[in-house]
Amino acid sequence: MPVDRKGSEVFVGKVALRSPLIIASGTWPHGPEYWRSPVTTGVGAACTKALTLHPRTGNPGIRVWETPCGLLNSIGLQNPGLEQFLMIDLPSLSSGDVEVVVNVAMETEEETGKVLAALSEKQHLLGAVELNISCPNVDGGGMAWGSDPVQAARAIRIARGNWKGPLWAKLTPQCGDISLVARAAEDAGADALVVANTWLGMAIDTNSGTPVFSRKYAGLSGPAVFPLSLRLVWEVSSAVGIPVIGCGGVSRVEDVLSMMLAGASAVEIGTFHFTDLSCFSRIEEGFLEYLSVKGYASAMELIGRGKRKVD
Amino acid sequence: MCTSGPDPTGLDQDVVLASRFSLGEKLFILTLETREMFSRVQPGQFVLLRTAAGLDPLLGRPFAICGQEGNRIEIIVAVAGRGTRLLADSALGVRLSLRGPLGNGFPESTKSRTHCLAGAVGIAPFLLARQQNGESEIHLGVPGQDWEPLVNWVSERIHGLHVYSEDGKLGNRGNPLLCLDGLDPRSDVVWACGPTGMLKAVSAVCGKRQIAAWVSLETRMACGMGGCHGCVVQTVDGPKKTCTDGPVFHSQEVLWNAS
Ligand SMILES: Cc1cc2nc3c(=O)[nH]c(=O)nc-3n(C[C@H](O)[C@H](O)[C@H](O)COP(=O)(O)OP(=O)(O)OC[C@H]3O[C@@H](n4cnc5c(N)ncnc54)[C@H](O)[C@@H]3O)c2cc1C
Numbered sequence: 001m002p003v004d005r006k007g008s009e010v011f012v013g014k015v016a017l018r019s020p021l022i023i024a025s026g027t028w029p030h031g032p033e034y035w036r037s038p039v040t041t042g043v044g045a046a047c048t049k050a051l052t053l054h055p056r057t058g059n060p061g062i063r064v065w066e067t068p069c070g071l072l073n074s075i076g077l078q079n080p081g082l083e084q085f086l087m088i089d090l091p092s093l094s095s096g097d098v099e100v101v102v103n104v105a106m107e108t109e110e111e112t113g114k115v116l117a118a119l120s121e122k123q124h125l126l127g128a129v130e131l132n133i134s135c136p137n138v139d140g141g142g143m144a145w146g147s148d149p150v151q152a153a154r155a156i157r158i159a160r161g162n163w164k165g166p167l168w169a170k171l172t173p174q175c176g177d178i179s180l181v182a183r184a185a186e187d188a189g190a191d192a193l194v195v196a197n198t199w200l201g202m203a204i205d206t207n208s209g210t211p212v213f214s215r216k217y218a219g220l221s222g223p224a225v226f227p228l229s230l231r232l233v234w235e236v237s238s239a240v241g242i243p244v245i246g247c248g249g250v251s252r253v254e255d256v257l258s259m260m261l262a263g264a265s266a267v268e269i270g271t272f273h274f275t276d277l278s279c280f281s282r283i284e285e286g287f288l289e290y291l292s293v294k295g296y297a298s299a300m301e302l303i304g305r306g307k308r309k310v311d
Numbered sequence: 312m313c314t315s316g317p318d319p320t321g322l323d324q325d326v327v328l329a330s331r332f333s334l335g336e337k338l339f340i341l342t343l344e345t346r347e348m349f350s351r352v353q354p355g356q357f358v359l360l361r362t363a364a365g366l367d368p369l370l371g372r373p374f375a376i377c378g379q380e381g382n383r384i385e386i387i388v389a390v391a392g393r394g395t396r397l398l399a400d401s402a403l404g405v406r407l408s409l410r411g412p413l414g415n416g417f418p419e420s421t422k423s424r425t426h427c428l429a430g431a432v433g434i435a436p437f438l439l440a441r442q443q444n445g446e447s448e449i450h451l452g453v454p455g456q457d458w459e460p461l462v463n464w465v466s467e468r469i470h471g472l473h474v475y476s477e478d479g480k481l482g483n484r485g486n487p488l489l490c491l492d493g494l495d496p497r498s499d500v501v502w503a504c505g506p507t508g509m510l511k512a513v514s515a516v517c518g519k520r521q522i523a524a525w526v527s528l529e530t531r532m533a534c535g536m537g538g539c540h541g542c543v544v545q546t547v548d549g550p551k552k553t554c555t556d557g558p559v560f561h562s563q564e565v566l567w568n569a570s
Pocket residue numbers: 066357370371372373374375376386387388389390391392393394395396432435528529530531532558
């Protein structure tokens with residue numbers, strides 16, 4: 001029997017998503033067939049690979065390394081740049097049936113300004129911009145923007161000045177007290193916060209005796225980090241009034257429910273779909289079943305409910 | 312963990328380990344029964360395979376498909392680490408998670424003769440090529456006598472197999488590159504699969520002699536479907552993904568000295 005998927009709709013501010021599940025940036029192919037039914041069953045939105053003004057070739061050497069229940073990556077924002085993205089990628093991605101969230105890597109003020117000004121011309125094709133102030137795998141910019149409240153606020157203000165549509169800021173765990181960064185991003189005009197990007201880690205190849213990655217450190221993701229991300233979601237959603245999107249290690253319906261009970265309005269999944277492509281449709285089905293068994297009329301009723309009894 | 316839900320991309324499915332044939336402690340032929348029948352697999356195409364239970368290992372391991380019949384496919388698994396050990400030790404009848412078939416295989420050629428050069432388990436795509444079309448010349452190089460069970464097993468399937476070993480105890484002394492001396496660039500094309508050092512050497516010789524050569528590369532992978540940019544190789548046309556642009560590339564396209 002076909003599953004009735006109504007009822008899992010959520011709102012991230014003004015952005016309506018037919019499901020709370022979002023495909024995390026940098027993990028999903030840009031081929032148009034991956035952005036439409038049937039592949040997108042269970043998916044509410046999908047984030048593009050990080051976009052920069054000019055093409056980037058990414059990092060040399062080994063880029064992915066499995067860890068127990070996790071994955072270290074050092075991709076380095078490889079992407080074809082704004083011109084090709086606008087000409088080839090965006091028209092085909094936006095012809096699909098999920099909201100397109102364009103992940104914009106924060107570079108210099110001038111570069112990011114140009115990218116966002118160009119995206120503004122195509123605002124009708126986008127659900128939101130996800131401003132990446134949290135990439136651990138590049139020098140200059142990247143995570144440095146998100147690592148303290150002053151820099152984060154500056155980045156958001158630059159973005160806000162060039163993009164009037166929904167603006168999500170993707171935070172990094174590498175930032176001291178994340179609630180301070182979160183509040184600064186809210187005050188500077190972010191519409192929602194994505195919590196969070198990868199955790200800085202490392203691997204050493206014991207055969208060669210040297211670090212695996214050319215940049216030594218790399219970003220850890222996947223089920224291994226889930227409890228860490230959940231704690232951040234709880235903290236951030238307690239600190240701000242804007243919606244929070246949970247991200248990091250989600251692999252089961254229980255993880256989605258936990259993130260939402262902790263205060264997330266929606267949840268991103270990246271690494272786990274490398275393991276199991278059916279996760280979106282399967283998790284959404286489990287999610288709907290939970291709502292029905294527990295007697296919730298809408299997914300929105302779940303958001304932050306875990307806090308009411310505790311905080 | 313349940314991984315049995317229908318996958319809307321059609322790429323993921325659970326398969327059953329139908330048989331295992333041992334060619335030594337660290338080398339196995341696995342037959343996998345797929346639920347959905349694959350369309351005709353090209354030699355060089357691969358699958359990502361992992362044990363279905365649990366989250367560790369998290370990622371599928373890449374293996375070239377070496378045989379296809381009905382809804383059964385065959386792979387050769389050389390135990391290299393934890394993931395391959397777990398797959399090789401899996402009980403018969405157990406479910407494994409498979410993503411595939413993935414990538415682009417060796418291209419059909421209009422040249423009159425294809426010469427396939429394999430290093431050890433790099434023979435896998437050429438077993439499939441021979442199953443589909445009996446025409447090619449196949450050259451298998453192995454490090455030494457320990458590999459006799461593989462050589463014998465392959466010899467039963469590939470009549471006229473040319474064998475090489477460094478010490479000459481199995482077949483000819485040397486390696487499959489020896490066969491390149493006699494090739495004619497006008498009529499011959501080379502396919503190669505094996506360790507990167509061998510592929511680089513094939514590329515150097517074929518480049519110099521203007522023989523068209525295609526090589527199947529190995530890189531680490533996460534998604535296998537072009538999403539993660541984890542498997543990139545540097546080429547004359549910029550970075551390319553081994554999983555979707557390859558794993559088979561023209562040898563002169565690859566920048567062998569770029570890391
Ligand atoms: C396109 C392709 C086809 C292949 N075909 C075959 C085949 O037919 N038969 C066969 O025995 N092997 C094949 N390999 C190599 C095989 O995938 C690796 O030996 C295997 O992934 C090692 O996994 P492990 O967990 O045992 O080793 P570990 O070293 O513990 O693995 C750790 C991580 O590194 C990755 N990794 C390690 N070595 C390699 C490698 N050489 N290539 C790619 N990833 C690696 C693993 O996948 C895993 O993610 C192929 C590789 C590729 C890319």
